[in-house]
Amino acid sequence: MDKTQTDLNWSGPAISVIGLGDGLSTGLSAASIGKLEQAEFIVGSSHQVEKAKRASAGLTTLTAEIIDYPSPFSGLEQWLVDHRGRKIVLLASGDPLFFGIGGWLSKRLPAHAIEYSPNVSSVQAAFSRIGLPWQHAVTVSLHGRPLESLRCYLKQGALLACLTDVNSSPCAIAKELSTSGYDQSTLWVCEDLGGESEAITQYQVRDLIQGNDPLSVHPLHVTLIACRGGVNRLPDFPGIPDKLFATGKTSGQGLITKREVRLAVLSWLAPANGEVFWDIGAGCGSVAIEWCRWAPLGQAFAIECHPERIEFLEQNRNSFGVVHNLQVLADRAPECLGNLPDPDSVFIGGSGGSLTAILQDSWARLNPGGKIVIAVVTETSKSELLQAVNRLSAKTEDSGRPRIETIQLSIAKGDDLAGHLILRPQLPVLVMKLEKT
Ligand SMILES: C[S@@+](CC[C@H](N)C(=O)[O-])C[C@H]1O[C@@H](n2cnc3c(N)ncnc32)[C@H](O)[C@@H]1O
Incomplete structure (x- = not known):
């Protein structure tokens, strides 16, 4: 409830x-x-x-x-x-x-x-007109929502029903499908269902994006979509390739939680609908964005203080369509945390020397059963983390102490050296999870 x-x-x-x-x-x-x-x-x-x-x-x-x-x-x-x-x-x-x-x-x-x-319902009526079973269909309300939010629901083979407003006309939806690589999708525009001017029309994306004439549709209509994309479609499985995130001159490089580490972090965070998530030091937003795609009915806050990275973060948020459940805060932690709702999970990917304070504030605000996951690379931040965790444990009663799990991920990636396969090691990442029982 x-x-x-x-x-x-x-x-x-x-x-x-x-x-x-x-x-x-x-x-x-x-x-x-x-x-x-x-x-x-x-x-x-x-x-x-x-x-x-x-x-x-x-x-x-x-x-x-x-x-x-x-x-x-x-x-x-x-x-x-x-x-x-x-x-x-x-x-x-x-x-x-x-x-x-x-x-x-x-x-x-x-x-x-x-x-x-x-x-x-109008959606049920629309499916009955096109004669397709709809028990697995997903209904997406685009009422008052940016069209990009549709990207979150695009999956190969998915059946969608869109409740639309003036900004989400069939042509605008078709453009969105094309931009996201779902350009082979089929659309059915179901107008004035049950009324005198009822019309059901089937289109392919290309029919609606060609030409300049916007399609004129009855104000009461539902758009159904059978999603089908090509090789360049937005990924619909966890573990988004790094190169799909804008991070600067070369996409996917620099300060980003790399795919393999991100997957481990996310499996500990276990995104869930209805939960609140803070991504502190969000960088380009790769963790927060994947979290939001796994929990479209969750609420995530990405906190980042570096102006250029905030730009990338917003760009990535739009291109992955998590516009309705990811809020970007151009601010510094821990100062800004007071304004946020209490989290169920927190990821700390950057702390700029304030790890002790960020950890303490996050732990105090964390809901029971919640978890904080921290990833650190440099020796300095590793020792800062161990000290911060010790301080936190010392301050809490035995029964309230965090349950801790730690892993170190050492990834080596295949590369080519004069025609030979080599495995190029990356810097090991220490990942720690603190759970509030
Ligand atoms: C290693 S990057 C995080 C990578 C991120 N998870 C990603 O995938 O893009 C660390 C980020 O933390 C930010 N940061 C450091 N201290 C911060 C603080 N106190 N408040 C907010 N952001 C901070 C830095 O600007 C940097 O962008």
Whole structure:
């Protein structure tokens, strides 16, 4: 359950949330019609109310007071408080718990206070029109979100349903697919489903990116995508090649947590949806970006103080499409940590001589069960780390001491020397994990 739930102490009959079908059909069951007839208040847009009234001749004799959804919408909370215990119907479209009002309600009211009557959602209707099973499809809301956030969901063979706004037109989506190397994808634009001007049109990416004429589409539409990319598509498996990260003159070189080390670090961090992650000394952001791609519903903060690297960090954040769950902080740790939500995991890849303070502050803020992973290369930072950990352990009671695991990774990479394979050793990296039990 969401941490922000505020129990409105609902008493009396449960609020009835009734989803209406798409287009002209209302798809209301006899039970839903009964609820509408018995309601004291029906809340809905004029369009929704008209549609509900059409559901049955009986509804022309509705006795309920009809109320428009408040603007701003947040006013609904106070309205519900003021009408606690009354017989209320809230009108919605499709399935209210699928990208609908149910999300908002579930954060404010206990489950027993609401009774849902779902209808066919627009996404379900769209898949039924193209005749493809959709149990494994992923629905992506691009409403008010930068189009780049789509990149996070592009995987070879994936089936996506996009809920769009004016910035995510079918042509804009096709351009995005082409930029990300998913240029062989198929799109279906499903317009005005169930309405008089319903149209389902299939396109290939190239159909939509050729020419200057933007496609004119009905404002109510869903875009479905069957993702298919070529060799240069964005990777959809952990362990992003270093060279795909902008780091300066030569991509993937310089200050970056290299792929092999990054994979070990990430397996310890174990990214999970719903968690908060801090990447301290984020550099070009390789760790934070992979973390975000593995946990699209997590929240990551990348802290970096070097101006040029912040530029690369932002560039990489966009090119990998983790724009919705990665926040870049151009700041210094530990000073900036006070403004962040408590983390479930922390990676310290750079500390600029402040490791003791960063470690202490991060440990104090770490949620129970959380972990801090630190990677160091130089002998100076290794000894700084050991001292910082000793100090931390000395300050904590036996029962609260971190559970520590340490590895040293010595990677040697194949190279060519006068036609012979050689293994060129890289600097060993010491990686330590501190777990709060
Ligand atoms: C080795 S790099 C990190 C590499 C990074 N994990 C990656 O993959 O790009 C260390 C970074 O830490 C940053 N840094 C050092 N001390 C810092 C501090 N106190 N606050 C924020 N950033 C810091 C440096 O500017 C540098 O970019």
